[in-house]
Amino acid sequence: MTATDAHIANQPLPDPAPEPAAAAQPALSIDRISHSYGQRRALIDVNFTVAPASFTALLGLNGAGKSTLFSLVTRLFGIQTGKISIFGHDISRTPGEALRLLGVVFQPRTLDLDLSLTQNLLYHAALHGISRREARLRSAEVLGRIGLADRAGSKVRNLSGGQMRRLEIARALLHRPRLLLLDEATVGLDVKARADILDHVRQLVTEQGIGVLWATHLFDEILPSDDLVVLHQGKMLAHGQVSRVIAEAGAQDVNTAFMRLTGTQTLTGRPPS
Numbered sequence: 001m002t003a004t005d006a007h008i009a010n011q012p013l014p015d016p017a018p019e020p021a022a023a024a025q026p027a028l029s030i031d032r033i034s035h036s037y038g039q040r041r042a043l044i045d046v047n048f049t050v051a052p053a054s055f056t057a058l059l060g061l062n063g064a065g066k067s068t069l070f071s072l073v074t075r076l077f078g079i080q081t082g083k084i085s086i087f088g089h090d091i092s093r094t095p096g097e098a099l100r101l102l103g104v105v106f107q108p109r110t111l112d113l114d115l116s117l118t119q120n121l122l123y124h125a126a127l128h129g130i131s132r133r134e135a136r137l138r139s140a141e142v143l144g145r146i147g148l149a150d151r152a153g154s155k156v157r158n159l160s161g162g163q164m165r166r167l168e169i170a171r172a173l174l175h176r177p178r179l180l181l182l183d184e185a186t187v188g189l190d191v192k193a194r195a196d197i198l199d200h201v202r203q204l205v206t207e208q209g210i211g212v213l214w215a216t217h218l219f220d221e222i223l224p225s226d227d228l229v230v231l232h233q234g235k236m237l238a239h240g241q242v243s244r245v246i247a248e249a250g251a252q253d254v255n256t257a258f259m260r261l262t263g264t265q266t267l268t269g270r271p272p273s
């Protein structure tokens, strides 16, 4: 555990308790979703859930359909076929209630580099209708939690890649969502920063009960106890606890299971065992 992680772990928890009815629902329900760009089918009958307080890895190579799925959950694209719910709230019928419970970290950086850390957070808080006073309190709190309190007034441009990602995650949590989507959140980071970000997100699951959907193409980011969705060419090929998916594929590790399920070479280029 790094000093920053210890700092994070020692912070008081926020107040993210969902309504009782919502607590019994899956954090995210993807119900028979299909999506096409013209003739190109990007998602074909995809069906899975993410439980509250769970870490679900969405594993797929480039073009698998991960970003398309995220664009549907965040309502960037309209749903063509199927239904998506967040804690039981249908995102098409009751988008306000659904999106209130959702935080998102997109693959491209979306921070304003020339604003300070606090300014970036206050801007996001204003978009969510959080009062200025409350936003200042929450910004100070989250900056403390990610170990960047002393950088509050610095320009974001001066942060490292890993620090920027931590800030983006903190920003995504500012309105206290119960479900967090992260799209290839560790791309471009060094090994240490990648591990720190993963540790941080896993702590959000275990300590705050947040449901996480973590899109990745990196096998080494996945633990046997995680839930796993394998997406390939728009189709969901497996869903379940990683250890079960591995066993059902008759494999010894995620890498080999993925290769057997998809019939592809893995990104590592290692031959099948």
Ligand SMILES: Nc1ncnc2c1ncn2[C@@H]1O[C@H](COP(=O)(O)OP(=O)(O)OP(=O)(O)O)[C@@H](O)[C@H]1O
Binding pocket: 037, 040, 041, 042, 060, 061, 062, 063, 064, 065, 066, 067, 068, 069
């Ligand atoms: N705006 C678009 N117009 C046409 N086709 C698209 C569009 N966006 C994605 N696609 C296609 O849809 C399929 C799924 O793409 P998507 O970006 O969702 O996959 P991905 O798993 O996120 O891949 P990556 O990791 O490379 O972003 C691909 O065949 C892609 O070429």
